[in-house]
Amino acid sequence: MAVAEPESTARRRAPRVDAIRNREAIIAAAAEVLAVQGTAVDVREIARRSGVGMGTLYRHFPKKEDLVHTVLRKDFSEWAESARQTAIDAEDPWAALTDFYQQALTGYARHRAIMENFALTWSVPDLEGIQQLRLVIEELCARAAAAGLLRPDVTTDDLLLLLVSLGHAVQVTDECRPQMWHRLLRISLDGLRADHRADCVSRSLHK
Numbered sequence: 001m002a003v004a005e006p007e008s009t010a011r012r013r014a015p016r017v018d019a020i021r022n023r024e025a026i027i028a029a030a031a032e033v034l035a036v037q038g039t040a041v042d043v044r045e046i047a048r049r050s051g052v053g054m055g056t057l058y059r060h061f062p063k064k065e066d067l068v069h070t071v072l073r074k075d076f077s078e079w080a081e082s083a084r085q086t087a088i089d090a091e092d093p094w095a096a097l098t099d100f101y102q103q104a105l106t107g108y109a110r111h112r113a114i115m116e117n118f119a120l121t122w123s124v125p126d127l128e129g130i131q132q133l134r135l136v137i138e139e140l141c142a143r144a145a146a147a148g149l150l151r152p153d154v155t156t157d158d159l160l161l162l163l164v165s166l167g168h169a170v171q172v173t174d175e176c177r178p179q180m181w182h183r184l185l186r187i188s189l190d191g192l193r194a195d196h197r198a199d200c201v202s203r204s205l206h207k
Contacts (some may be wrong), residue, residue, distance in 0.1 A: 003073055022052050025052060028068075029046050029069050030068070031075055034068065034075075034112070036112060072114065075111060075113070078083050079114060080130075080133045082107055083100050083136065087099055087103070093144040093149055094147070094149045094193075096140055096144075098189060100140055101166065102185070105185065109170045118167050133160065138156045141159055147192055169181045169184050
């Protein structure tokens with residue numbers, strides 16, 4: 001026969017359930033706002049959207065930076081995983097590399113906070129999302145190189161830094177000329193192909 005839980009115990013547990021619910025609501029609201037407005041968003045807007053008071057928000061996240069870091073860590077990992085999944089679904093190594101950049105940059109363009117922070121964090125090796133990206137790029141680099149499609153001098157760091165550079169291009173062009181970064185991506189990837197003549201590039205750089 002089940003023993004009824006003491007009323008005092010139930011009362012103590014209820015706030016913990018509410019606290020979890022409030023924390024999840026705050027994170028969900030922050031993710032939505034940060035994607036649109038970036039890290040300059042006012043935390044009062046996040047509290048309003050999540051349906052909690054400022055006191056509740058600060059109990060869970062004493063500093064705005066704590067909340068931003070929590071959201072970005074989650075969203076960055078999801079962004080990296082989405083790009084990884086797109087890449088592994090492509091059988092052709094070059095299509096996989098192209099699809100990865102396309103998916104990563106499309107997701108990047110839709111999330112202002114990631115856009116603002118990626119260039120600052122890409123070199124941090126222990127950041128979960130960055131490590132995911134690095135592993136994916138490393139695999140894509142190895143696949144394309146093994147198939148003889150990628151220039152042999154291209155490294156994982158080259159490809160990761162290219163993502164940073166193209167991300168900056170997205171940041172400065174997406175609102176005014178949204179298709180421009182797609183063109184720049186094609187040009188950049190063409191330059192990485194093994195059949196792209198490096199001597200032609202060298203001559204053009206010295207003109």
